[in-house]
């Protein structure tokens with residue numbers, strides 16, 4: 001069953017072609033990783049997937065719903081954690097998560113227990129009643145991830161979910177995502193940490209300058225020597241040579 005479907009999706013920002021005829025599918029119970037250099041279009045793809053951006057051409061469907069014409073429904077089905085979470089600084093972590101649970105229609109009596117479980121897992125107990133204003137980057141990231149997962153969405157879209165997290169928290173996120181997958185949920189993530197992609201992704205796609213260069217099954221890529229070897233071979237080699245040559249000129 002196809003849960004996320006990008007069909008020849010293009011998105012421009014003025015002169016910049018952020019996505020150029022990108023197509024890929026994510027199945028039920030699958031973790032799909034978007035990889036690629038800075039500015040290659042990963043976050044743009046994710047924002048299109050949750051209906052925050054609209055494609056100029058092509059279509060994005062989530063569980064059969066068009067993210068352009070059915071954006072409200074899609075937002076309810078998807079849990080999204082952006083690259084740079086914008087939280088409400090004047091609320092405490094708990095107040096923020098309680099507010100988000102309300103938006104998603106969680107009953108007041110089930111909110112506390114649910115929030116507490118995540119807060120404990122992420123080791124935020126001592127901080128959750130303090131104002132977000134004083135949170136570190138990692139703590140904000142954790143609150144954003146909890147907010148994405150609280151309503152048990154069918155689909156998770158997580159932009160750089162482990163960036164800025166300490167090793168223990170990164171481990172917890174990876175285990176949580178594997179748990180989501182086992183429950184049949186589908187996950188689209190972006191990451192610059194190849195080890196994270198290798199540890200949890202079923203399939204990955206490499207993007208570059210808005211194009212999807214190549215996609216493949218993780219087990220097959222591992223047989224070919226792992227992501228670093230495969231990607232260096234594929235694209236970075238040339239890129240790096242250009243960069244180094246330009247610097248040495």
Ligand SMILES: Nc1ncnc2c1ncn2[C@@H]1O[C@H](COP(=O)(O)OP(=O)(O)OP(=O)(O)O)[C@@H](O)[C@H]1O
Pocket residue numbers: 013016017018036037038039040041042043044045083
């Ligand atoms: N809101 C916007 N306005 C103008 N240009 C944008 C906007 N969002 C993205 N872009 C441009 O689109 C291209 C793709 O950006 P995107 O953020 O999707 O890349 P990315 O792969 O997520 O990069 P990173 O690894 O740095 O997070 C870049 O050239 C970027 O400058």
Ligand SMILES: [Mg+2]
Pocket residue numbers: 042043044083159
């Ligand atoms: Mg990005």
